[in-house]
Amino acid sequence: MVKDCSTDTVAQAVREYEGVTRKRVIGDMVRSLWVDSPDIIASFGEDAAVIRHNAEDALLLAADGIWSKLMEADPFWAGYCAVLVNVHDIAAMGGRPVAMVDILSVTNNLTRDEVTRGMVAASAQFGVPIVGGHLHPDTPYNVVDVAILGTARMDQVIFSDTAEEGDQVVAAIDLDGRIHPSCCFNWDSVTMKPAEVVRAQIRVMEDLGKERLVTAGKDISNPGVIGTLGMLLEVSEKGAVIDLEAIPRPDLSALGLPFEQWVRMYPGMGFILTVKKENVEEVCRRFADVGMAAAPIGEVNGGRKLTVRYLGRETQVFDLDQNGIMRIFTEGEVCR
């Protein structure tokens, strides 16, 4: 049983979480930026854009910046995370991360060195080189942005918008970690791990893509496990009911961590996937093999609502028809 948990408190906490509400402006941006191009297989709404390179190969391109709050709190961790979230973006698509570029704006040399140290640590650990970028050594603010290039076979790409009715929702999270001392919404399961462990975790997604073992997927990011699932369902134009108790979690009472905080955390390594029933066991086994807890937590349905269930009670978190999270599709556009 999950301590101090009710479907209402969790639904409200997720709905009102800044990590979720900040996503709302994305739709307006996407509509402004939209350019039609035949080789762009997927763009906004996906963790990485998918660009057809030739008949077999796709190129993946993504970019992510770090919240300024984190940059101020812990520049090393901000630099580390700038790399981590980009590696997640490529892994989530079933791709292989190849290289990154960074743009760093700093007010002083100490911050520059700390952010750089964080980026270098993650780059070396995940084996993805930083190959270029841009430095503004004298700005009135501290910002680090990273972009990443990945590759994949065209038929290996995992999209977000391809979940199907009847699919199982699988959450996979590395529970062996700690609340990061600089940010109570970051579950750090990575900094303390050897390179081969985190690289194997990233490779699982590539293998799942190659073997077509999942129907859709995303990395669990700022909106947390439920918010990220909401985004996946939004672009897939589906709904789901999930069981709160089934969500993989560490010993929350030992950590003094309320359940509604856990489900809003950004895990160091976590993915939300949709999987055909017959593949759920195999998918969970692959994650278990690399030290990640994976479990089916609910089922995709044809409605467009995300509902959480606990002790027989159900509460709707998002009505994706009425209140999309990213609101990309409110005017009928499609991403691909």
Add this chain to the structure above:
Amino acid sequence: MVKDCSTDTVAQAVREYEGVTRKRVIGDMVRSLWVDSPDIIASFGEDAAVIRHNAEDALLLAADGIWSKLMEADPFWAGYCAVLVNVHDIAAMGGRPVAMVDILSVTNNLTRDEVTRGMVAASAQFGVPIVGGHLHPDTPYNVVDVAILGTARMDQVIFSDTAEEGDQVVAAIDLDGRIHPSCCFNWDSVTMKPAEVVRAQIRVMEDLGKERLVTAGKDISNPGVIGTLGMLLEVSEKGAVIDLEAIPRPDLSALGLPFEQWVRMYPGMGFILTVKKENVEEVCRRFADVGMAAAPIGEVNGGRKLTVRYLGRETQVFDLDQNGIMRIFTEGEVCR
């Protein structure tokens, strides 16, 4: 004759220009970020990183941000330039720009909309789609960073560090433009041009790469034409003497523009190249065909000094042995 021009004033103006001096911290950064990887053919010191994709194909990856000063002065132009400088980076390498991602941090919706409008205008004009990115809608600062993916055949890539003794230095600049009203160091030759004109200018570099008509090249960026040549010579470990009067320029007196300001300007379309003597005429013709003024302005030599010459007088601008611009190589590293 160039009005109000002396080799001393020009040399000093270039040497002390912020666009040049800001490059000095690059070397420290590069040494921190350096990761050895067999598929990374080139990284720091080049306008874009070159990554081996397979035996024939290279992938190009670059990122650039916009000076905060420009972001404050004119968010539309900042957004436009964020795209423009990235397209330049790929063109400079002899590649084809494929797609971009942006990371936008804004304090308010008006700035967001203006920057976006600028990015969209340039993206549509140059035919390079923005395929994803990240938006921070609520930061205490306004920053736009863009990264770009390009492609090239492995044998078509134009590097910066391959200038050879005896090569002619060719400067190619579109002179048909205006001092940008928001920034007196931006020579805007692009916003007023039809898409087919600017795309043809970008394609010249791709053709020069394919036909191996240049030995090295860079786009003329913040350090201006002489500063950019200095960076090319620095990584090539060469020197040059150039004639100030040979540098292509618009009617400076009509514009009220001092020569030492012209040579520090960021042109909307401009490249500095090194070319074998026998190819100079052909290279200049290619640029003339797309409305750009191109001319040989000097010769590469084996020294490591960049010297400017005017009316029989010579002044050294950079001693690249003693005072590199980017200072990447001061501890003996090489870029590739």
